[in-house]
Amino acid sequence: MNLHPEKDLDIDVTDLTEEFKKLSLTLFRYYAQKSDAEREYDKLKQTYEEIRARVYKDLRNSGVKHTEKSLEAELDSHADVLSVHNLMLDAKRELGTWVGAVESLKAKTNMLIQLGSDRRKEV
Secondary structure, three states: OOOHHHHHHOOOOOOOHHHHHHHHHHHHHHHHHHHHHHHHHHHHHHHHHHHHHHHHHHHHHHOOOHHHHHHHHHHOOOOHHHHHHHHHHHHHHHHHHHHHHHHHHHHHHHHHHHHHHHHHHHO
């Protein structure tokens, strides 16, 4: 599904009827994209927590004496943990982008309502 926020958020003030017709489907598509981004973030967060727990257990059972602080430091610098954490941060950024797009479309809805109201007052 190709979404184009700059185009989708633009308002053709000469054809408000068409703008209203397109709005609900466009909003639906953006919510679907936001939902996909939420799912991806949640999956990566779960993977991050599982890998972190596995690495923690491995470090505890390695036979090397660790303080809790040194264990946390080893854990937070472990390549597997860092790799998934970075993917999770990217997914969080992507989710934020789609949340912003949905909020912008809601603002477009309000603008269209106001423009329609202004047009009715002019007639």
